[in-house]
Amino acid sequence: LRLLDKMRRHHMFVQAFYILGFEEDTVESIRRDLNVLTDLDLDVVQIQVLTPYPGTEQRLEIEKKYGIHERNLSKYNSRNLVWNHPNISQSQMLELQSVGHRRLMSSRRALRTLAKFALFSGKANLTLDGPRMVMGGFGKNSRPLHKRLRFKLQNARRWARHGWFAYEETDAKAA
Numbered sequence: 001l002r003l004l005d006k007m008r009r010h011h012m013f014v015q016a017f018y019i020l021g022f023e024e025d026t027v028e029s030i031r032r033d034l035n036v037l038t039d040l041d042l043d044v045v046q047i048q049v050l051t052p053y054p055g056t057e058q059r060l061e062i063e064k065k066y067g068i069h070e071r072n073l074s075k076y077n078s079r080n081l082v083w084n085h086p087n088i089s090q091s092q093m094l095e096l097q098s099v100g101h102r103r104l105m106s107s108r109r110a111l112r113t114l115a116k117f118a119l120f121s122g123k124a125n126l127t128l129d130g131p132r133m134v135m136g137g138f139g140k141n142s143r144p145l146h147k148r149l150r151f152k153l154q155n156a157r158r159w160a161r162h163g164w165f166a167y168e169e170t171d172a173k174a175a
Contacts, residue, residue: 004042013113020048022050023086037100043113044105047101047104049097063083066086069084
């Protein structure tokens, strides 16, 4: 908490990852965790469902103890509960993830985060480093870079509009 306070005073960007769905998790325990995360007032929190990927020790343990109900690998995207959780159903998991996103992603947080990059660039006082960096990306010298990264930029824009889905879902939505 002291580190977060110091980072806040220096207008530093703070990103956290929260994995929900460990075997001891319950709907109530995740709701308590979301309250704590909300109170921390972080810039970005990525909320992902625990996914026991094939070929991992975690997969072997979960499959043996609880069973895996989903074999379709396109569902292994940190959004779907693919195993038989002892305390949380698939629909509850999706609802908890949705509640978390609604509570932890707001316009106010997004504007504050943009201000951190644009006006402070990780420094305690105002600076023009952020605007200089952004404006530098639009000059004639940036054209070769934009051409080289065209497909990655297109995919990033698609992700920003539609969120992260399994590949075939994204392709179907884009079509």
